Amino acid sequence: MEEHLKLIEDKGFSYFKNKLLAEDRNFYDFIFDETRADWRFCLPIKKYWKVLDIGAGLGGNTFVLSKEVAEVYAMERADLRLKFLSLRKEYESANNVKIISGDALSLPFKNESFDLIVANGLFEWLGVTNRFESPEKTQEHFLKEAMRVLKKSGYLYIGIENRFAISYLLEGVDHSGLRYTSWMPRFAANIYTKLRTGKKYQTYTYSKYGYGKILERAGFKNIEFYLPLPGYNVPRHIVSYSHLDGLKFVIGNILGGLSLRKKILKKLIYLPFIARLWRVVFFSFDIFAQKL
């Protein structure tokens, strides 16, 4: 990040953008591709909305939303990212973006301030603190804070991995930096992580059922799940969790790729129960919940 910032300061944001596009397309898309914020189509976004993007990162969601709503507060803790956000704001002339440094567990806003809160790739990291008795309690506390600053009828959006994603069994590494830990019972994951890294297991993710329960406990209603493909960071396709035929259609007809794995998946998805089972071990979720 320091290198990128230096380049922007020396040669300008436009130069940085072109260079990144030519040299690292994936990272470019991660920052600038508006598809990243396509989850927004699941919401009834209004022009007068005031939005809080917590853990705004490099602004992948913030600057798309700024073109849709009245005001976006981009909250971030890391200094370098805050600097990047400021430079990007200037480059994009996004005068309705407010960049702030703040703590997600103690949101620096009055009650009922926002129409939408965005937590994209944030929720699992909230548990990495010793301020509460467990990661789950910390995450619950965050949800209550979100509830507090949301206006009545406001929405919370969470983009996050599924605890029981099949990819974590096949090749993926959990947020702990180790394999398989999300699939283990929490106490076992804790012991294993302490033995391997000397740290507690705190990056809790959940199943659909688990996310539903924790959101309900915080008081959220109308909780809806969507399946983003290939993942919540690049949701090229978004299918409602309950729409199995839609999931089959996406896999069978429009998901690209010629790899053997994809070909097998395309055949398998039409077998009875496979789509049903697959969504249970799906990679990630887009979750929407409302304060009523």
Next chain:
Amino acid sequence: MITSIKNKLSEKYNIKTNELNLVKTRGGGAGKVLFFAFSGRQKTPFLCAKMSSLERYNVLIESEFNSLAAAKNSLPDNLKITVPNPLELTCVNGRLMALEEFVLGRQAGPYMDSQDLNTVFDWLYRFHKANIVGKKTVSQGFLSEVLSKYNLEDKTDNDILKIWGNLSVQMPIIKQHGDFHFANVFFRENTLKIIDWANYGKIILPAYDLVFFLRRQRGGIEANKKMIFDYFNYFSIPEKVLEPWVKILGIIENLEKWSRKK
């Protein structure tokens, strides 16, 4: 947005909103988001709704819808079926939304067999024949005109320009599909369905679609040269144009990519 689209479709097609399902997807072009609409327990969508991803892209949706209608009108009756029906241009929460017939079928790929390739080329010849809009004497001036459209004059190889300057032959001007990629070609019940007409008519270089298509086929242009020769014969384009022409088509394609990056 999904709720608003559902309400719109529900009203239009007399389907209860709770029986409507939408799958959001992204097409190739920027600024456009696609929603496939399913009714009840249907396993395939009954229509495709193309919407601008931001209000400022509304113009793209309108232009694509008009291009689709124009392409459909350009074709003889027996070929009209190969182009999806443009249904309606409507507005949802300030965004333009183009409703189109959904095209289902077996999508073409980069490893097509000769039978499928022949079907595609047969369609392409017939489509191009229906889209000849005139003849022009090809010269350096004509080439400059084409290249200047893309601000590419300075970036073009001098040798190509020199060859071009000495050609001076008559050439048909043919409206092209403009994005004739295998992913936009579907086979269904012994016929073809061609989608994504956003660039229809913007490019008038004969054989552009053919070369664009062949570049992505197994073996590329080299392995499928015969198809290009056949095309040139079919449209009575002098053979001496072939080599520089293919080179120019290559430039235009790179240019298109370059423009998109910009």
